[in-house]
Amino acid sequence: MTKRKNPIFRIDNVAKKIQIPEKIINKYDEFFQKLSNESIFKSKIYLEITTDRFYFEGWFQFDISNKQIDLPDFIIEIVNNNDINVKIQIITTILKDFIEYYEQYKKLAILHKYLGFGNSPRSSESFSERLCCLLKKLYIYKETNKKTRSYDATDEQKNRIEIKATTDPSCPTTMNKDNEVFDYLYWLYFNLKDDKLTISVMPSKNFNKLKNKADDRPDVRLTDYSKKNAKIFKYIIDINKKEITEITEP
DSSP states (O other), rough: OOOOOEEEEEESSSSSSOOOOOOOHHHHHHHHHHHHHHHTTTHHHHEEOOOOSSEEEEEEEETTTTEEEEEOOOHHHHHHHOOOOEEEEOOOOOHHHHHHHHHHHHHHHHHHHHHTTOOOOOOHHHHHHHHHHHHHEEEEEEEEOOSSSSSSSEEETTTOOOOOOEOOTTSSSEEOOOOOOSSSSEEEEETTTEEEEEEEEEEEGGGGGGOOOSSOOEEOOOOTTTSSSSEEEEEEEEETTEEEEEEOOO
């Protein structure tokens, strides 16, 4: 499998609309054609935005006909107040890529259990974070000069977001016991048996009791924290149709 080369371009000033240069449109015509055929991606494009001080990554509104990208006001505000030159990189990801990864991960998880190698293996953080950002309109954000992030993502209200993903709501994962470093936790639960995805959005106050734990990164289980003050969003992952559809319950 050859590694994708993603287009990079620079702009001198940031406005509410960024025009993609014609040479990039022509060079990556196949990608833009695929993008126009993806229902959930029809008006979304995945970008990495790097400045001297800040780094953003996420899905942005994209006008296919005019080849223009809209930036949220909070990003415009941060960039205009701190930087002049901005580096933009387009990540040529479409929905099919997420479905294909999920399908292969599901096969690996089944083999993992069949061979007696314990619980399901960990999935890619980039997979779950980027998918969560797409479905819930979040943005990965950090200061450019820092190697690590104190939280995973942010929303347009500048809330600090932590993202977790598991394939078993009772299976433990670890997290920082200091819940003051984030405002909300988005927990993705992939039901591999029924191909369903549940995203539970919980406020940081749900995790106040973690401060009393001896470990800096204690075990947590979705079932212990999603019963109170949680907003639940449910989706169907259709492997055959290569679609993800939100379930609207009456």
